[in-house]
Amino acid sequence: MSNYSSILPLKLQNVDYSAGGKKLIKNMNCQFEAGRKYIVIGPNGAGKTLLLRLCHGLLKPDRGQINWAGAKGQNPKSAQAMVSQRSVMLRRSAYDNIDYALSVRGVKRSLRPDLINTVIDRTGLRRVAHKYAPVLSLGEQQRLAIARAWVLKPQVLFLDEPTASLDPPATHSIEELIGEISAEGTTVIMTCHDLGQAKRLATDVLFMFRGRLKEMAPAEQFFTKPNNDLAQAFIEGHLIWWKRRPDRDDAQILEN
């Protein structure tokens, strides 16, 4: 973890975000505390990825505030890292991908080999450490993306569906890594589609639907007694959809 004091909590107040004339995030209010594992779930188009990109500063909200309340003058960006669904691999070796991240953050050249070798061993990338990163398998690329983020010792790690399109063994290894990273005190904020994965990993769950945060609750409470009907239907495995009607905009639960 970064030597600085925690940049958390992260507070979102009345956040709106629009693109192409459509409001995609609507009046978002929530707070993320240090040391937790937040899983953001919801159907496609709910705004999960947008939420992560807004929080990470890759997008600017049209309205409202995103505030790293603990940052107190330090640059909050330097205490965060993000791994995307299809992570970008720099056109160099796996080792050099990690080295680049460290060099950007100003870590001395002499200190880097130890840090890189440690994270390579912890992520099981030793065999492919000197392979050209873009030719690695999807699972290896995701592990490398996590290694590249983890080596920075971020206080907050954003993970955008890191196991999408991975097979169960690869998913399992990524989940183990997330557990280890979290155990070191890094706050994890992650999106996923898989309710089983959310149950396995989350300490807190955010349920989003059509750009709105419908429910945010501790995982146990969310999965046993959700307050929101849509969240309840989603957990029960129903398909939920949205239909515009002349009288009102509303979500419908499509019975299986």
Add this chain to the structure above:
Amino acid sequence: MDDLWQAFFKAISLVVTLDDQLLEIVWLSLRLSLTAVGIALIIGLPLGAVLALTRFPGRRILNIIINVFMGLPPVVVGLFVYLLLSRSGPFGVMGLLFTPTAMIIAQVILVIPIVTAISRQVLEELYNEYDELLRSLDASWFRRITALVWDAKFSLTTAGLAGFGRAVSEVGAVMIVGGNIDHLTRVMTTAIALEARKGDLTMALSLGIVLMTVALGVNLVAYTITESAKRRHAR
């Protein structure tokens, strides 16, 4: 046909025996073209990087102009440089006309658009791919550019090679501004044109063989570098 074969074998013998006159012309050609490509890379690569990575009013028009300039007729460039460097031109006092420097200037003008356009395209594509990661890492402007140029280095060599191909094989512009003066501004292309007109097919063919070899050699070197890099990465 027999004359042609005879000329061909004589040409080979000139090349093999490293004929003095031949060597002088080849050396001057390479020296001028490599210098021109070097200067064009120094100007064109940063220009391509700026066009790829920044957004400013008029950028699209500048891109179009550079693409149009890639197809500039060399004779027109030669004429333009000639007018600038002639006694009555704005740079006439410098006395550069009919010197190797004038030929380098013409070649630089021909090569810059090629280097700029190719490097812009290569860097822009890579930038679109890397953008989110670089912003996520909060990489400085300098770090972004160095990462892009480093990772695109093999693609960028294409820009240099294309520029070198244009420079070394160009005849119209260097003929006008260089004057094809023996021992001073006679390069492979202008010499081939002259010797062919004189009917000295031996020298023309010898130079043609060297020119072809240089072109093939340059491409072979670039191919070898790229392939060995790929093999190294694919271990």
